[in-house]
Amino acid sequence: MVCGPRGADQEITGLSPTAVLATQPLSRREAGKAERRRQIIQAARDLIRETGNAGLSMRGLAARAGVSLATPYNLFGSKRAIVVAVLQDVREFQERFSTLQAVDPLESIFAALDLSLQFYVGDPAFYRTLWSAVFDTSDGVRGEILNPKRDAFWRGLVLGAVRSGAIASEVDPDLLLRHLESVLRSVMFDWVVGEISPARLGAMARHGYALILLGAAADDWRGPLRARVLETQASLAAPA
Amino acid sequence: MVCGPRGADQEITGLSPTAVLATQPLSRREAGKAERRRQIIQAARDLIRETGNAGLSMRGLAARAGVSLATPYNLFGSKRAIVVAVLQDVREFQERFSTLQAVDPLESIFAALDLSLQFYVGDPAFYRTLWSAVFDTSDGVRGEILNPKRDAFWRGLVLGAVRSGAIASEVDPDLLLRHLESVLRSVMFDWVVGEISPARLGAMARHGYALILLGAAADDWRGPLRARVLETQASLAAPA
DNA sequence: TGGGAAGCTTGAACACGTTCTAAACTCCTG
DNA sequence: CAGGAGTTTAGAACGTGTTCAAGCTTCCCA
Numbered sequence: 001m002v003c004g005p006r007g008a009d010q011e012i013t014g015l016s017p018t019a020v021l022a023t024q025p026l027s028r029r030e031a032g033k034a035e036r037r038r039q040i041i042q043a044a045r046d047l048i049r050e051t052g053n054a055g056l057s058m059r060g061l062a063a064r065a066g067v068s069l070a071t072p073y074n075l076f077g078s079k080r081a082i083v084v085a086v087l088q089d090v091r092e093f094q095e096r097f098s099t100l101q102a103v104d105p106l107e108s109i110f111a112a113l114d115l116s117l118q119f120y121v122g123d124p125a126f127y128r129t130l131w132s133a134v135f136d137t138s139d140g141v142r143g144e145i146l147n148p149k150r151d152a153f154w155r156g157l158v159l160g161a162v163r164s165g166a167i168a169s170e171v172d173p174d175l176l177l178r179h180l181e182s183v184l185r186s187v188m189f190d191w192v193v194g195e196i197s198p199a200r201l202g203a204m205a206r207h208g209y210a211l212i213l214l215g216a217a218a219d220d221w222r223g224p225l226r227a228r229v230l231e232t233q234a235s236l237a238a239p240a
Numbered sequence: 241m242v243c244g245p246r247g248a249d250q251e252i253t254g255l256s257p258t259a260v261l262a263t264q265p266l267s268r269r270e271a272g273k274a275e276r277r278r279q280i281i282q283a284a285r286d287l288i289r290e291t292g293n294a295g296l297s298m299r300g301l302a303a304r305a306g307v308s309l310a311t312p313y314n315l316f317g318s319k320r321a322i323v324v325a326v327l328q329d330v331r332e333f334q335e336r337f338s339t340l341q342a343v344d345p346l347e348s349i350f351a352a353l354d355l356s357l358q359f360y361v362g363d364p365a366f367y368r369t370l371w372s373a374v375f376d377t378s379d380g381v382r383g384e385i386l387n388p389k390r391d392a393f394w395r396g397l398v399l400g401a402v403r404s405g406a407i408a409s410e411v412d413p414d415l416l417l418r419h420l421e422s423v424l425r426s427v428m429f430d431w432v433v434g435e436i437s438p439a440r441l442g443a444m445a446r447h448g449y450a451l452i453l454l455g456a457a458a459d460d461w462r463g464p465l466r467a468r469v470l471e472t473q474a475s476l477a478a479p480a
Numbered sequence: 481t482g483g484g485a486a487g488c489t490t491g492a493a494c495a496c497g498t499t500c501t502a503a504a505c506t507c508c509t510g
Numbered sequence: 511c512a513g514g515a516g517t518t519t520a521g522a523a524c525g526t527g528t529t530c531a532a533g534c535t536t537c538c539c540a
Contacts, residue, residue, distance in 0.1 A: 019412050025242045029507055029516075058497060070499085071513090074526045079497065137432050171451075172473050179423065186422030192377050210420050211411075215455030217468070228456070233412050272536090273488085274523065298527060309491050310529080481540100488535075495540100496526075505518070 037085075039065045039077050043178065047088050052131040056083075071077075081141045083133040088147055090130075096194075105161040106213060106221065108229075112157055113184070113209055114202065121198040132191045154181070171216040183208035200236065207232035258468035277315050277325075279305045285326050290466055293369040296323075321381045323373040330370075345401040346453060346461065350468075352397055353424070353449055354442065361438040364369045374425075394421070401453075406451065411456040423448035440476060 007041060043065035058079055062069045076082045120127040159179045159234045161167045167176065187205045190196040196204065214225040283305035286294045298319055302309045316322045360367040398417045401407045407416065427445045430436040436444065450472060454465040 027508080032506085033517085040482090057495080068521095070520085071447055071518060073498070074517075127349050135375050135429075137372045137375055137429075140434070142433055144434065170470060172477070175444075175447055175473060175476065176451070178444075180452055181449065183419065184427030185426055185429070189375075189377075189425070204415075204418075207415055208422065211416070211419055211452055211455040213455070214464075215451040215453070225455075230410060233415060236415065237412070297525080299525090310491085314488070319488065381513065483540090486535105486537075488512105490533080491511100492517075494528085496525085496528100498526100500523080501521090503519080503521105505516105507514105507516080509514085510534095 003225075005218065008157065016191045032107055033075065036065070036071060036139060037078045039206050040067065040072050040075065040082060041085050044082050045089075045157050048083075048129045052125050053083075053132060056129070078109040078141065080133055080136055080139055082167055083130065087133060090147070096205055104166075105157070106225065109157050109161060109180075109207065110206060111207045112146060113156070113205055116184070117202050117205060121191070121201065128192050131188050135189055137174050159222070165218055167213070167216050168218045176212070179212050180209055183212065203232050241451055273315065276305070276311060277308055280307065280315065280322060281325050281329055282311050284322050285329075288369045289366055290321075292365050293323075293372060294382050296369070318379055319377055320373055320379055322371060324381055327370045327373065330387070345397070345404040345408075346406050346457075346465065349397050349420075349453070350446060350449065351399060352394070353445055355447060356424070357442050368432050371428050375429055375432065376392070380395065403479065405463045407453070407456050409456045416452070416456050420449055421454065435474060443472050443475045447476060 011122050042062055044056065046059060047064060056079075059069055060073060061074060063083070065072070071081060072079075076085060076179060120131070155173070156179055157216065158167070158173045158180070162169065162171075162173050167173070186195065187201055187208070188202075191198070207229060210225055210228040214222060214229060217225050246450045280301065282400070283301055284296065287301060287304060296311060296319075304313060305312070312319075314323060316325060349465055371462060389463070395413070395417055398407070398420070402409065402411075402413050407413070423445060426435065427441055427448070430444075431438070431441050450465055451466040454462060454469060457465050
């Protein structure tokens with residue numbers, strides 16, 4: 001059996017600290033706990049930024065956060081849970097994404113993809129560590145790995161494409177979304193293990209998105225998608 | 241820097257022991273080494289089969305293989321490299337796959353997919369451990385994770401589909417293959433972390449394959465593929 | 481056929497994630 | 511304010527993957 005934190009607060013495990021703070025009265029004891037949680041996440045983020053995953057030891061983290069070694073285990077349960085908490089706490093996406101507006105519903109999917117990838121490769125040391133945690137299979141800390149708001153955003157994009165008639169109505173949008181995500185995951189995995197350059201990463205992801213969307217597209221929209229497949233294919237052909 | 245084994249035999253690292261044995265003269269020292277390598281892989285396979293990854297400790301493995309703790313590190317470099325070696329050593333695929341022959345080139349791709357999945361879910365304790373190693377990002381042991389023969393087999397299937405005209409000639413077969421593999425990887429990942437039942441696993445993979453192939457298909461072949469997409473979609477609709 | 485040199489094995493050791501115990505501390509309740 | 515419940519703390523300890531210095535075995539060349 002995989003165990004969560006040992007305290008009495010399992011129900012809020014994994015929520016970002018601000019979300020906890022937002023939920024009202026919060027006895028003084030709980031407030032102290034939330035504060036410690038915040039310190040730990042903060043220290044973890046700093047350590048990852050400075051040294052990557054290699055420099056993130058539980059002893060060092062505890063020292064940096066000003067708590068004892070056992071405390072992070074009481075509050076989060078495991079090292080991985082802490083990294084996941086850091087991942088969930090990244091909410092800059094929301095702001096960036098809110099500014100993107102495209103007339104073409106398919107265009108906005110590709111724009112969001114580009115934005116995401118720019119985000120990740122723009123801070124490699126940081127996001128390599130975070131994505132490594134995503135691919136970690138060692139324990140059962142999985143629920144809500146990716147920001148729920150972020151998921152909702154993507155789902156909105158796909159549903160928009162369906163509504164606009166770009167995607168055939170017979171295709172299940174959630175399955176389509178899932179396959180798109182699997183392309184992203186796959187590409188990010190290659191990036192994490194260093195098997196793909198940032199340049200190819202973008203082209204590869206776009207190619208996969210275009211191919212899957214082409215499979216799901218309504219007839220009228222197949223032309224531009226096919227063009228996009230060929231275009232990304234060409235950009236991938238140059239460097240062997 | 242990630243280091244491989246420290247000995248002078250980096251060039252044969254990762255090759256299966258039988259492949260090493262096949263390369264002739266083999267001084268007495270090399271023979272002993274190959275023998276030890278074989279014993280270690282054998283012991284690892286047995287331990288994984290008996291207890292899963294949890295029971296596979298380096299000390300236990302060394303004891304079982306009748307060598308000292310440091311020896312596996314000298315011969316393989318890391319624990320992960322040993323699991324990868326076990327993975328490469330599984331060559332039953334070849335035999336099973338050689339028996340599959342379908343007239344329809346797309347049909348044979350789906351048949352191969354089913355065969356693969358049956359293989360994995362048929363021995364969950366074993367293959368969950370092995371696939372976990374595939375998703376492990378902790379070190380740089382990556383080259384040729386999957387059996388090269390297996391890759392060649394899949395590539396042959398895709399190229400066959402292209403030659404037969406089922407796949408549009410403008411689509412790059414290698415990119416197509418890669419996206420198909422990313423669907424498989426993604427689905428296997430969900431299986432490893434326990435987020436998908438064996439039943440849904442197959443349907444999900446087929447759906448992804450069908451969608452991608454539909455995107456890449458020549459016009460004449462889009463009908464049956466679209467039917468397959470809808471069919472797998474229906475089978476996924478039942479259990480929420 | 482010896483002797484030097486390489487390479488391998490070995491047991492000890494390190495750093496890590498994680499858990500445990502007991503003591504100290506902090507907060508809530510009456 | 512007193513008591514008691516709930517948490518953090520320090521410290522030690524366990525098992526893990528991995529590495530190191532030292533000794534032993536095997537090879538190769540004179």
